[in-house]
Amino acid sequence: MKRYLPHVILLLVAVLAYGLLIPQLGFYWDDLPISWIRYQLGSEALTQYFSTNRPVWGILYQITTSVLPHDPVYWQVFALFWRWLGAVVVFAIVEKLWKDKPRFALGVAALFLVYPGFNQQWSAFLYSHFFIVLFFFLFSHWLMLRAMEETNRYWRLTALGLVFSALNLWMMEYFYVLELMRVGVILTALRNETMSLRERAIKTFKLWLPYLTVFILAVLSRLFIFNNQVYGIGLGDSLKSAPLxxxxxLARSIRFTLTLVLRDAWLQVTQLPTLASPQSILGSYYFVVAIAIFILLAGYLFLSSEGTKRFQIQLADSLWMIGLGFFALLLSGWPFWLVGFVPSLAWPASRFTLPFLFGVSLFFAGIINLIPWERIRIALLVSLVALAVGRQFLTANDYAQDWQTQRDLFWQLSWRAPGIELDTAIVMNEGGLSYYADNSLSPVVNWTYAPDLHGENIPYVLLYPTTRLRSDSLPKLEPDLPIFTNYLAGTFHGNTSRVLAIYFSPPGCLRILDPEVDRVNRSIPEQSLMRFASRLTKYELITNVSTAQMPEPYYPEPEHGWCYYFQKAELARQFEQWDEVVSLGDAAFDLGLRSSDPVERFVFIEGYAHAGEWARAVELSVQSFEESKEFMDEPLCRLWERVEAETAA
Known part of the structure; x- marks a missing residue:
């Protein structure tokens, strides 16, 4: 049992950091387009999607999606499993390199497991496949170390190691250059063997040669057989035009990146929840950190002590750890530096920190290992890991809230628009959601309004004007211009004369913008471009015939609060069902429901006015104006001008 104790400890830490909120988590960012393509458009569409970028990786998706259903809970557990398994292999690698340091190996693996620089664990459909490739990379190193020990099984283990190395190299580029770390691992494994420098170099090269051959073949295949058509290497052209x-x-990028992954990422663990945070979050955070400390201390207590070593041996071990870690760090960033990407701690660029996980963990642990007192080393490692667990738990809570917000968005859209005509483009403001891009949300629109879709013609698209303006997707915010969006597995062809402009700023309700009123609504930030986009709204694209079918992961339907009554009233207003607007308004106000945005009263102002309840319409107008005098004057004037024109007849 003691043999598997580190694995159990790492599993418990993984669950604390990533698994406690799994029932509340969903699909995020690229989870949605890739899973929608696979589960709705089919496996052939998925093959087409990956045909220009990582086709071998696409085969991995084909395998996993044939086993797991389109349910976020399964994928969250799946991603957690592979993240944990990667940490288990890190423990095994470090334990083989430093055989008398099981506590140190556990520390490296724990740092690897909860590294706070990477904060996208919960995009589980996407990143589970990253973690599988990372596992392949790490497992090939462990097999190599075993082959070095078990000479009677050398070629069998080496062959298996080569297979896993090849899987990493041919699937994706994130851990591609990091493969060269292998020579450092070999040198570290041979450090205590007595031999001349020449003998050491020859033995290292012989052990490395099979893997180096696979690496060279992978490079040649990238150069001459399959070249990534999405991201091209821009460094070569820049070197020719402006070498110095x-x-x-490049040197600045490398320095910035190393500072980011080594210092800034770990400083995040000191950002504790504020006293203004909900008490439930505060309590949960401190509970998670305390449990993490208890689990880690228990693990260290039961693992063999490293004992007292001579200072020279301790120093030599630490320097090898730091050296190997730093070597890995220098190799980790080249897939991004070569194409001009710079890692960041912000979403979604924090994904570029993934290749740095092993190097950072080993480097940090090596620095801590310089401390001569074991108890202080353990206390520091436990504190770092526990705080990182707490940081990841807080981020998981942010993801859970964002999934709920995104579910609310599409439920509100389905209430407001029971049906939407085909070939409609939805233009929506950026910023209402934290972990979704516009191409993350387009699949949900299609999933909802075209649930039986198959084929290459995509009937709906959702666009952020701040991202897509002046591109083929959205040339200008003017009518009668073509819209084209390529999803690789299919294409959308539309026109700016077939647009619904949507504004979503929680806790406010989703609003399909009014082309008359919202063009002068200064509560909509100018930089969102949505005031300009409001002019494109065509209400007639919304039908009263219900075709929307909410996808299974979006159930259960939220409680019918203010936004439900608002959306249904807006739908009734569109079809001039004024009695229905009044009925919905009376019901909402009688329930004590209140708007979060004064504009949300406009539909009821208009409804009461058309029903002849002028006093009530004026009362709501005054409330809206008093609530936001700075912004509501012009929109209210436009609204009442329309009411006057329509009721005068």
Whole structure:
């Protein structure tokens, strides 16, 4: 049992950091388009999607999606499993390199497991496949170390190691250059063997040669057989045109990245929840950190002590750890530096920190290992890991809230628009959601309004104007211009004369913008471009015939609060069903429901006015104006001008 104790400890830490909120988590970012393509458009569409970028990785998706259903809970557990398994292999690698340091190996694996620089664990459909490839990379190193020990099984283990190395190299580029770390691992494994420098170099090269051959073959295949058509290497062109400037900028990028992954990422663990945070979050955070400390201390207590070593041996071990970790760090960033990407701690660029996980963990642990007192080393490692667990738990809570917000968005859209005509483009403001891009949300629109879709013609698209303006997807915010969006597995062809402009700023309700009123609504930030986009709204694209079918992961339907009554009233207003608007308004106000945005009263102002309840309409107008005098004057004037024109007849 003691043999598997580190694995159990790592599993408990993984669950604390990533698993406690799994029932509340969903699909995020690229989870949605890739899973929608696979589960709705079919396996052939998924093959087409990956045909220009990582086709071998696409085969992995085909395998996993044939086993797991389109349910976020399964994928959250799946991602957690592979993240944990990667940490288990890290423990095994470090334990083989430093055989008398099981506590140190556990520390490295725990740092690897909860590294706070990567904060996208919960995009589980996407990143579970990253973690599988990372496992392949790490497992090939462990097999190599076993082959070095078990000479009677050398070629069998080496062959298996080569297979896993090849899987990493041919599937994706994130851990591609990091494969060269292998020579450092070999040198570290041979450090205590007595031999001359020449003998050491020859033995290292012989052990490395099979893997180096696979690496060279992978490079050649990338150059001459399959070249990534999405991201091209821009460093070569820059070196030709401005070599000195390019090298200086490259050096700055490397320095910035190393500072980011080594210092800034870990400083995040000191950002504790504020006293203004909900008490439930505060209590949960401190509970999670306390449990993490208890689990880690218990693990260290039961693992063999490293004992007292001579200072020279301790120093030599630490320097090898730091050296191997730093070597890995220098190799980790090249897939991004070569194409001009710079890692960041912000979403979604924090994904670029993934290749740095092993190097950072080993480097940090090596620094801590310089401390001569074991109890202080353990206390520091436990504190770092526990705080990182707490940080990840807080981020998981943010993801859970964002999934709920995104579910609310589409339920509100289905209430407001029971049906939407085909070939409609939805233009929506950016910022209402934290972990979704516009191409994350387009699949949900299609999933909802075209649930039986098959084929290459995509009937709906959702666009952020701040992202897509002046592109083929959205040339200008003017009518009668073509819209084209390529999803690789299919294409959308539309026109700016077939647009619904939507504004969503929680806790406010989703609003399909009014082309008359909202163009002068200064409560909509100008930089969102939605005031300009409101002019494109065509209400007639919304039908009263219900075709919307909410996808299974979006159930259960939220409680019918203010936004439900608002959306239904807006739908009734569109079809001039004024009695229905009044009935919905009376019901909402009688229930004590209140709007979060004064504009949300406008539909009821208009409804009461058309029903002849002028006093009530004026009362709501005054409330809206008093609530936001700075912004509501012009929109109210436009609204009442329309009411006057329509009721005068």
């Amino acid at each position: 400037e390019t090298l200086v900028n």
